Amino acid sequence: MQDLVAELRSNGFAVVRGFLSREEIAEISAEADRMYQEGLRHHATYRDKNLLFEVLNDPKAGRRVVLQAHWTAWLSPLLERMRRSPQYLAVLEPFLGKDIKQISHQIHWKPPGAKYTSYRFHQDARFRQGNIKDFDYLQSTLTTGLAIDRQTVENGALRVMPGSHRLGYLGLSDDGPIMVGQTQEEELRRAGLDPSNIRTCVMEPGDLLLWTLFTVHGSAPNVSDYDRRFMINSYVRASDSERGEWAFRSGVSTSLGAEPEVCKYEQLRERPGPFYVESDWTEEAAMSALAMPSEASK
């Protein structure tokens, strides 16, 4: 038996090989494809409560792509069950106990041929608001990444910096969009990190990567001709978080309620949607904003 707790404590990440079977992954793969098609129905990024499709007209691919889908458990009974399946409880319980809420539920795609398929190095604490951004919460949270496709160097598997979870919040990539450009080595060195320690987490479909809110990680662009689908589910010890959807209560798998809970999307109550997101973080949008100053800035 692999001692995942010891591995995560010492390295800030660990891989569970063969977490799901071929059959289970085949089902999830088909459902992820269905969610991709669902996302493509929208001309731009779309939000409806916690459900989000990040949709972009990718300048290099010359087509519309879906980069992320959040909380598709609201659309998919299969994904709703799998986010709180016994397999997840078995991995989570030694870290978080039997009362567990879920903060994120995301499918990420890296469409072959697209420009925007990389993530600068960062710590996921960057994307959290409120109490759990605190370094004290290192032990209260756990993030999991399920390989739907093979994760290779070529298709942009997650890359981690071993031991970085002990350094507290470093502010990496806080200066700009996470998917524009790649982290320069100087930025890592300034934060006290040695770029030669970067490890690429090569995985087979069905493997599960675990990391912490403070583990420095990122991923390179997909330069292969196949997709890289990765499903991120992150969890928190329920007693340490007001936010999140229940996943397990006293070890019992718990389905979504009638109304969504605040997870990462803080404006859930005031601006539930549905709406399209007008802001665009691409370089192309930044260039056209410079070329055509808005009325207000003239």
Ligand SMILES: O=C(O)CCC(=O)C(=O)O
């Ligand atoms: O999909 C990836 O490669 C990384 C995504 C990630 O780290 C994040 O969304 O926080």
Ligand SMILES: [Fe+2]
């Ligand atoms: Fe991340």
